Amino acid sequence: MRVAGKIVLLTGGSAGIGREMARQLQAKGAQVILTGRDPARLAAMAGEGFETIAADLSSAAGVDALAAALGEREIDILINNAGLGVAHDVRNALPDPDAADGCLYANLSAPIRLITALLPRLRARPEAAIVNVTSGLAIAPNTASAVYCASKAGLRSYTMSLRSQLAGEPIAVIEALPPVVDTQMTADRKTSKMPPEECARQIIAALENGHDEANVGMVKVLRAVYSLSPALARSIMRRF
Template structure:
């Protein structure tokens, strides 16, 4: 896809990977609408010159609000990047309200937005839907059961969507990052990829119409999983 002159809607676009995607798409000539829910980060994004929309995508109402705010504006790229970790300890911290919030934000919201914007995307000369999942969509870790479940679900949805849209002008891309240095991973002691480096590989996948972007350490995880899914699960469950 030629990025220059296109309009991109990036959820979670005011922080972390999403903000870096927004910056790099704009640097290549795109108009970027950054979606977030934190007033301070939205203000910072506006100060950088981005168009912004405040929306809490962990609820249906928030998704509907975003669609209403965009109206009939032509969107060439929908980047479903917003996400959250959710409860991690099934024995002591299994908050069902937070679980439902994470499931909606990570899995339901991309489906809602794709359904809403698909007619517009199909009218464009070329378009892209980018779903940001995770290496944990391939094999889960015990410390993130809700997050892993939602990302595995989004991976499966993305694969089915890609097949359904194979005869259209829409490229369906799945980006699978490793552990990236963001607010969500602040307490993770493992080596982390820089958000800008992760975003660069996602933007490259958009430019080259690449169906799957395995990023950083997930490239190795993919190889291990293809050779032995059981080995991948054994390695990642304790990660």
């Protein structure tokens, strides 16, 4: 798919991977509408020439407000990138169930609800795409991030089913699976992190080249290990 001239709705586009995708898509000639929750970051992106919409996608009301704010705008590409991380480890103390609910909604329910709301206008375009950003943890979960892993695995499963449902229609359905990327969400992680610019580049390349999946960075290795031995892949990831 050529992204030049396409109208892109990118959620979570004011920081991290989303911000870099917005910049790279804009440089390739796409018109990017991005969402975010932080007013200062949205203002900074508006200063770079992006159309911005304030949106909190941790509830149904927030998703519906975003769809309403779009009005009748045409959309060629929907990128569900916004997401939340949450600590959920029962070994030391009982985790916050409300925080778990918010993570599950933002990472799983919100993309499903937004896709459902925007599918008619995507179907009206001669060529369209849906990109769902999951995680390498959707393939094999780690130990400490149980709810985050579950939400991303759920979105991975949904993406596969949606791709089958839309087979034969001119709507590509792409799953992007990043590794650990250097973003605000991973600020406390001491492990090696991929620069968000490179992660964004690989996701956009998968979109342009018509790939069903963008296995980014070390996720390629995890994917290969999982294809040979799912049990081994799960055993490796449980160490984290």
